Amino acid sequence: MSVTPEDVRHVATLARLGLSEGQIPALVQQLNGILGHMDVLQQVDVSGVPLTPPDQAAPLRPDARPADVLLRSREAFAPAMRDGFFLVPRLTTHGAQGASADEGDAA
Amino acid sequence: MSQPDVKTPLAQHTVAHAWSRFDEADVQGLNAFLALDRDAAASGVEGTLAGIPVAIKDNLATLTLPTTCASRVLEGYVSPFEATAVRKLRDAGAVVIGKTNMDEFAMGSSTENSAYGPTLNPLDRSRVPGGSSGGSAAAVASGVVRLALGSETGGSVRQPAAFCGIVGVKPTYGRVSRYGLVAYASSLDNVGVFGATVAEAALGLETISGHDHFDSTSADLPVPSMVPAAASGERPLAGLVVGKPREYFPDNLDPRIAAHCERALQQLIALGAEVRDVSLPSTDLAVPVYYIIAPAEASSNLARYDGVRYGARVEADNLRSMYEGSRSKGFGEEVTRRILLGTYVLSAGYYDAYYKRAQAVRTLITQEFASVFASGVHLLFTPTTPTPAFRLGELSDPYEMYLSDIFTVTANLAGVPAMSQPIGLVDGLPVGGQFMAPHFDEPTMFRAAAALEASLSIEEATA
Numbered sequence: 171m172s173v174t175p176e177d178v179r180h181v182a183t184l185a186r187l188g189l190s191e192g193q194i195p196a197l198v199q200q201l202n203g204i205l206g207h208m209d210v211l212q213q214v215d216v217s218g219v220p221l222t223p224p225d226q227a228a229p230l231r232p233d234a235r236p237a238d239v240l241l242r243s244r245e246a247f248a249p250a251m252r253d254g255f256f257l258v259p260r261l262t263t264h265g266a267q268g269a270s271a272d273e274g275d276a277a
Numbered sequence: 278m279s280q281p282d283v284k285t286p287l288a289q290h291t292v293a294h295a296w297s298r299f300d301e302a303d304v305q306g307l308n309a310f311l312a313l314d315r316d317a318a319a320s321g322v323e324g325t326l327a328g329i330p331v332a333i334k335d336n337l338a339t340l341t342l343p344t345t346c347a348s349r350v351l352e353g354y355v356s357p358f359e360a361t362a363v364r365k366l367r368d369a370g371a372v373v374i375g376k377t378n379m380d381e382f383a384m385g386s387s388t389e390n391s392a393y394g395p396t397l398n399p400l401d402r403s404r405v406p407g408g409s410s411g412g413s414a415a416a417v418a419s420g421v422v423r424l425a426l427g428s429e430t431g432g433s434v435r436q437p438a439a440f441c442g443i444v445g446v447k448p449t450y451g452r453v454s455r456y457g458l459v460a461y462a463s464s465l466d467n468v469g470v471f472g473a474t475v476a477e478a479a480l481g482l483e484t485i486s487g488h489d490h491f492d493s494t495s496a497d498l499p500v501p502s503m504v505p506a507a508a509s510g511e512r513p514l515a516g517l518v519v520g521k522p523r524e525y526f527p528d529n530l531d532p533r534i535a536a537h538c539e540r541a542l543q544q545l546i547a548l549g550a551e552v553r554d555v556s557l558p559s560t561d562l563a564v565p566v567y568y569i570i571a572p573a574e575a576s577s578n579l580a581r582y583d584g585v586r587y588g589a590r591v592e593a594d595n596l597r598s599m600y601e602g603s604r605s606k607g608f609g610e611e612v613t614r615r616i617l618l619g620t621y622v623l624s625a626g627y628y629d630a631y632y633k634r635a636q637a638v639r640t641l642i643t644q645e646f647a648s649v650f651a652s653g654v655h656l657l658f659t660p661t662t663p664t665p666a667f668r669l670g671e672l673s674d675p676y677e678m679y680l681s682d683i684f685t686v687t688a689n690l691a692g693v694p695a696m697s698q699p700i701g702l703v704d705g706l707p708v709g710g711q712f713m714a715p716h717f718d719e720p721t722m723f724r725a726a727a728a729l730e731a732s733l734s735i736e737e738a739t740a
Contacts, residue, residue: 173621181620185576186583187613188601201618204676208565208631216637223643231493238456238491241340242357249590256585262595 173201283476283504287329290423292317292372295330299421308396309406309415311335312342313375320370326484327370332416332425335376336383337363337468338457342373346459347391348381350582350589350607360457361492362426362468362485369484374422377412381609382579383428383461385409386436386681387672390611395669400442401706404666407437413471414441423473424481430462431567432661432685434469435697439661439709442699442735444478444726446470449717450692451496453482454489462574463494465567465689475698475730479503479723501720505727512549513728517721518654519550524560525659525684533738534660534708537701541710542658544733545725555654557645560687562638567686568679569622569635575612576619582607614675639690646691650715656725659684661697661709684711694719698726702737 175194178201182189189197250257296315298304310332319328333339336346338356345351363373380390388396388411396411398404399419406415410427414437417425427434429447438445446469453468460466468485472478483503489495521542526535542552584590584603591602608616622631649657663683672678688695693713700710710729714722 177621178617181617181624184624185616185620186580186597186600186604187608187616188598188605189613197614197617200614200675201621203674204568204618204679205621205631207676208569208635211562211565211569211634211638212630214559214562214634214638214641216634216641219637219640221633221636221640223640223647231490235490238358240357242355244357244586247354247357247587249584249587258585259593259595259599262597 173198173205282507283474283480284325286473287326287423287477287480290330291328292319292330292374295374295421298419304399304419304421306397307399307415307419308394309377309412309419309421310375311345311347311378311393311412314342314373317372317374319372320367322368322370324369325480326366326424329371329424330374330422331366331371332375332377332413332422333363333373334379334410334413334425334427336379336428336459337426338459339363339373339376342376344376344459346382347379347393348607348609348612349392350604352589354587356457358457360468361454361489363457365485365487366426371424377410377416377425379412380409381612382459382575383409383430383433384575384611384615386432386678387667388412388437389669390609392609397669398441398666401666404668404706405440407440407666409433410469410471411437414438414443414445417441417443417471417473423477425471426485427469427471428458429467429469429689430465430571431689432682434471435661435685435695435709435711436681438471438697439707440666442707444472444475444696444698446472446478446482446696447688447694448482448486448719449496449694451494452486452694452717452719454487454492454495456489456491460578462571463578464574465571467689475723475727476504478696479505479719482719496717498717503719503723505720505724508728508731514545514725515549517550517656517725519545519552519725520555520649520654520657521552522555522557522560522649522657522659524557530660531664531703533703534663536738537703537708538658538660538710541700541729541733544729545658548728548732550725553654555649555652555657557642557649557687559638559642559645563642563687563690564679564683566635566638566642567682567690568618569631570639572615572619573623573632574619576616576623579612579616611675642687643691646687646693655714655721657713659711659713661685661711665703665706665708688713692716694722696722696726698730699735700733701735705737708738
């Protein structure tokens with residue numbers, strides 16, 4: 171498996187990272203270099219091996235106590251708020267140019 | 278060493294001593310701290326750490342100092358809640374004097390990935406202090422504090438402890454609450470402790486341990502006494518079986534580091550322990566497994582930095598551009614690379630080949646540890662790192678940097694406790710020896726480490 175420039179653009183889109191075209195070649199090279207070392211895992215027989223050791227499954231607990239108290243208001247650290255809501259710019263699907271096919275996912 | 282012997286040097290190192298040391302010329306310019314609280318003073322609490330200055334890695338939430346994770350994306354952010362480990366230190370009377378530098382979001386092994394510049398190794402300023410908790414390690418190694426908190430995802434306490442010639446401990450996963458520790462890879466993250474001595478590190482860990490409702494992965498178990506009692510008799514480790522896993526001593530290991538480990542193992546035998554050759558066959562797979570699972574979890578955990586609720590925002594005329602602009606401007610190169618890598622291994626078509634397979638191999642690694650410990654081995658002893666501290670800028674290839682974690686990532690994957698302590702010098706630079714123990718058996722690890730510390734001379738390699 172080899173990472174292509176298109177793969178990097180695709181995962182950057184999924185991860186909501188805005189990369190410049192100039193960053194792509196180096197990232198392709200680095201990711202291929204890293205993933206090349208992962209190929210050794212393909213040789214391991216993992217048939218029948220559970221994905222989590224039976225005694226280390228993530229434990230659950232009753233959601234019985236209130237959350238920790240915040241000692242500062244959200245307004246103290248939020249970039250923009252109004253009437254108790256976080257403010258964000260509109261989606262491009264709401265009337266602006268350049269809406270992409272997966273833009274709805276961002277909503 | 279008895280508990281009063283632990284507390285005396287700690288108690289003598291007051292906040293005033295910390296600032297006095299901090300202001301000395303050989304400490305200035307290390308860039309170990311990102312934020313300081315010069316007004317911090319003893320609270321009057323009569324706890325086990327009353328009046329003792331401590332330093333906190335900048336990915337642990339504090340109420341009065343910023344918590345930036347050494348990232349532009351959290352520049353100036355002050356948490357509205359406090360990490361449980363920090364609260365427990367303060368409840369014991371400790372005084373938080375500052376937040377320490379780190380690789381951005383704990384992603385790195387050298388503290389060169391900080392948005393606020395690298396930390397220098399106090400023992401040799403041309404070299405890295407290790408990472409990602411390099412600032413906390415440098416704060417202890419330079420003598421500003423004797424106790425500091427770091428965090429571990431793949432060795433980020435033990436490796437800098439080894440590079441700086443101090444003690445560093447990663448507890449059992451679940452021993453210490455992760456509440457308020459900014460998440461990198463949640464199944465691997467731990468809060469860890471740096472100490473000037475084994476006993477001081479043990480006291481620090483004992484103080485922050487325990488169940489916490491706010492972390493569902495914290496273990497609901499009693500916290501044992503961890504500070505080792507004074508060794509008595511000529512063979513204080515009689516009955517202890519220490520495993521020497523052959524995969525941690527490959528043919529290409531620096532012979533001087535191998536010689537130091539052998540000298541330490543001979544000392545353990547002299548102290549009464551039995552040393553037994555053991556095997557952990559999947560060790561070579563640990564770095565590939567780690568660098569799939571950790572970035573995968575990171576890609577999810579760091580999705581929260583989107584400019585909406587906190588942190589840096591790049592203004593834009595639509596939501597998508599705001600997300601992309603805020604994240605691209607806020608994250609550094611290594612964080613960007615790991616988010617991309619993690620997103621790739623979780624994406625359709627690659628999930629089974631990479632992430633799912635890595636999880637299965639992680640289970641094999643965990644089972645091998647369990648098998649060795651079930652065979653009657655109480656502890657494992659290995660080198661902490663394959664080299665002493667490397668030079669700033671020396672490792673430019675990402676995977677080459679990742680390989681510096683080769684002896685430490687296994688403990689995080691298996692969730693077992695582990696620690697590093699100084700065992701010798703190579704060209705004047707410290708070398709760390711690592712103990713690993715079964716889940717929740719930190720006390721045995723500290724007992725052996727303290728006996729070794731008390732009897733092993735730290736000398737230059739002769740191999």
